[in-house]
Amino acid sequence: MSEIKPINPILKQVLELGPTILFFLIYLKIKEDVFVIGGTEYSGFIVAALVFVPILLVAMAILWRLTGQLSRMQVFTAFMVIFFGGLTAWFNDERFFKMKTSIVYGLFSVLLGIGLLRGQSYLAYVMNEMMPMREEGWMILTRRLCAMFALLAVANEVVWRSMSTDAWVKIETFGFPVVLMAFLMWQFTTLQDHLITEEPDEEA
Template identity: 25%
Template sequence: MTESSTSSSTSKTKPSAWLEFGPLLVFFVAFQILKRRNADEAMLQAAGLFAIVAVIALLISWVKHKSVSPMLILSTVIIAFTAGLAIAFENKTIFYMKPTIVNVMFGAAVIGGVFLNRNVVELLLGGAFEMPRDKWNIIAIRWGLFFFFCAALNEVIWRTQSEDFWVNFKVFGFLPLTLVFTLTQIPFIQKHGKIKDQNSG
């Protein structure tokens, strides 16, 4: 298989970025507009719209690419579930805790995978990098702890800060934080691993 055909195949199966992050931006814009009309109801209304758009994006991704990552499916289910419960019980706390639930589940899955000999990080990146198993386990544990940190951070923020601050951090805080953490792991991967030769085999 040539490099161009491989690239074409990858582009067909990889979901577009807007399908993954578009719903979050819709939530942010909707909240900013709705809070001007009714500040008390804005969060729940925006959460409901967030859930609807997230499900639509998931369906579009499946129809277009015939493939959806398990993490995207899980996060969409949690979005719809927590938003639905929050609206049904008129309780914003349930939706505030959505990032906590997601990050705890991801953290448990990543660290649990190490002990079950199913290293999630290696499964995701092993096609591009070669690295000893114990080094993959270190990376996985670091990611697991990072997810738990994000869960704890979300709890601190929604319990101590304003609704506006939480919304802004949810949309514009977690992603840069994740990117920074990812960059801090690159030296470790460069030291202990190497890029796989895609032309071998």
């Protein structure tokens, strides 16, 4: 396994969150415009979604260059963005880019659920090195996060099917990430008793 190189935490956050923020800002700038590319008219939303793809790839390339590693979740998310961004452009239909979020959250929920049915926590496999925790704690967190991803997938379906594109972009950019981050912080707080900490050296 390649060694993870240290990186400034602020720079790491900029590289991870920056592309989404840029997508939001670009969308706000061009949302009312119509662009003609190859004789086909594209809305500002679709153009912003397409510009988001190379921005995300550049940010991931820089992150990989600086740290020497990308998480499986980052690679999977990038693949989904490229795939659904391509479908959005090919069919000139913004619904593909909007439903991407539902599918990503839904697949995360399904994968965690498969692990639970097998009596395993796939979450522990991905995150145990970053946050050592007893098996019972991982199983609890996996069950809760499986349910949370399923809820977010359903919520995204409700939002993009019943609300305006403006509302979806704002909720996609800020709402879902904030909800997920707050949920994770709450879980880590409630699971403190399951964390594995180094025992003090009695001979020291």
